[in-house]
Amino acid sequence: MKVAIIGAGSLGQSIAKGLVSSSTLTSLYLTKRDLSSIKGFEDNQKVFLTSDNALAIKNAEVIIFAVQPRHLEAILTDYKSVLQKSQVLISVITGFSISRIEAIVGQDKFIIRAMPNTAASVGQSMTCISSNNKGKEKIELAKTIFNSMGRSMEIPEEQLQAATVICASGIAFWMRLIRATTQGAIQLGFEAHEAHELAMQTCFGAATLLKESGKHPEEEIDRVTTPSGCTIEGLNEMEHQGLSSSLIKGITASFEKINQIKTT
Numbered sequence: 596m597k598v599a600i601i602g603a604g605s606l607g608q609s610i611a612k613g614l615v616s617s618s619t620l621t622s623l624y625l626t627k628r629d630l631s632s633i634k635g636f637e638d639n640q641k642v643f644l645t646s647d648n649a650l651a652i653k654n655a656e657v658i659i660f661a662v663q664p665r666h667l668e669a670i671l672t673d674y675k676s677v678l679q680k681s682q683v684l685i686s687v688i689t690g691f692s693i694s695r696i697e698a699i700v701g702q703d704k705f706i707i708r709a710m711p712n713t714a715a716s717v718g719q720s721m722t723c724i725s726s727n728n729k730g731k732e733k734i735e736l737a738k739t740i741f742n743s744m745g746r747s748m749e750i751p752e753e754q755l756q757a758a759t760v761i762c763a764s765g766i767a768f769w770m771r772l773i774r775a776t777t778q779g780a781i782q783l784g785f786e787a788h789e790a791h792e793l794a795m796q797t798c799f800g801a802a803t804l805l806k807e808s809g810k811h812p813e814e815e816i817d818r819v820t821t822p823s824g825c826t827i828e829g830l831n832e833m834e835h836q837g838l839s840s841s842l843i844k845g846i847t848a849s850f851e852k853i854n855q856i857k858t859t
Contacts, residue, residue, distance in 0.1 A: 596740075599624040599655035601648055601670065602662035603633050605713065606687060610659060612716035613744025615639050624651035649677055657683045657740065664688050664856075671699040678704065683733045685709050685740075689759055690856050693727045693752055705733045710755055711741060712763045720745035723758035760849045768845065773798050 596619055600607045603625040614620050615636070623642045625633055636642045645651055652658055652674055660667060667688050678684070683705040686696060696706050707730045711722040722741035726734055734749055741747040750758060773794045780790030804815055820827040 596620065596736075597622045597654060597656045598659065598740075599626070599651035599657070600659045600661055601626050601651060602660065602666075603627045604661060604663075606711070606715075607659070607661035608633060608636075609713040609716040609720075610661065610687070610711060610744065611636060611642070613718055613720065614740070615642060616718065617743035619739060619743050622654065624654055626651045648674055652677050652682075655682065657685060657736070659685045659687060661687050664691050667691050668695070668699065671696065675700045680704065683707065683730070683736060685737060687711060689763075689853065690756070693725065693730075697727060702727065703729060705730045707733065707737045708752060708755055709737060709741060709747075710759050710763055711744065712766045714766060715741075715744040718744050721762045722747040723750045723755060723762060724748065725750060725752035725755055756853050757850060759853055760846055764849050768842070769798070 598614060598620060600611055600623070603611060604627070607625070607627075611623060611625055611633075614623055620641055623639075625636060625642060625644050626646060626648050627633055627644075628646055630644050630646060633644055637644055643651075643654075648670065658678075660670070662670060667686070668691075678700060680703060684696070684700065685707045687709050689710075691708075693706055693708055697704070700706070704727075706727040707724060708726070709722055709724045711720040714720045715722070720741065722745060724734065724737050724741065724747055726737070730737075738747045738749070776794035776797070777787070777790045780793055781787055785793065801815070804810075805812060808815070816830070820830065
């Protein structure tokens with residue numbers, strides 16, 4: 596398929612990296628005012644770099660908007676005249692509702708909102724997808740795109756804010772847990788690079804176990820906690836210090852903030 600990403604910032608570039616490593620791509624236009632930060636893509640024969648949004652839109656079947664929320668309305672207004680009814684419009688922008696997009700470009704367009712995360716660049720994103728009525732015809736196409744860089748799930752639009760916290764902000768939350776584990780390992784005597792590798796692989800292993808076994812986390816926890824052992828001692832101390840409650844409070848605080856952004 597022919598894809599354009601309007602706004603190749605951090606998330607846009609992550610999506611681009613996922614797409615160029617998949618077999619679904621025919622051509623990819625990346626737009627940015629300053630092209631110097633995306634020069635790394637120009638060696639790929641399928642990728643075209645430009646500051647001309649109209650050019651990118653005219654050469655795409657699927658248009659992914661990845662600009663800052665404050666810029667989307669102006670971009671849609673400026674380029675709605677060059678949009679074709681056959682094109683699929685995908686917004687990965689926080690807080691900009693489908694109804695607002697429809698109000699600018701019309702309800703007759705295939706409109707999809709998607710929330711991937713930066714792990715798209717390594718084919719491990721969790722992407723949540725919603726659409727307008729017309730866009731439901733293209734949901735499977737959207738899933739094909741985002742499944743090529745991880746996994747996708749269709750959800751109601753009203754849950755996209757929460758999905759952003761769990762999946763997009765969640766990347767940062769998990770990074771912080773890995774960093775804390777790394778710091779603990781250093782305190783126990785490992786070199787920094789050793790501690791980092793130990794923390795990363797253990798985190799990856801835990802997620803893979805749950806993904807492949809389909810078990811509840813507590814089932815896998817029970818497998819490694821022996822009576823009066825060191826694992827349960829550590830788990831209980833973490834809970835006494837508020838590990839689970841801190842995570843939940845952080846998630847809910849992030850959700851409250853994202854809803855403030857939505858209403859401003």
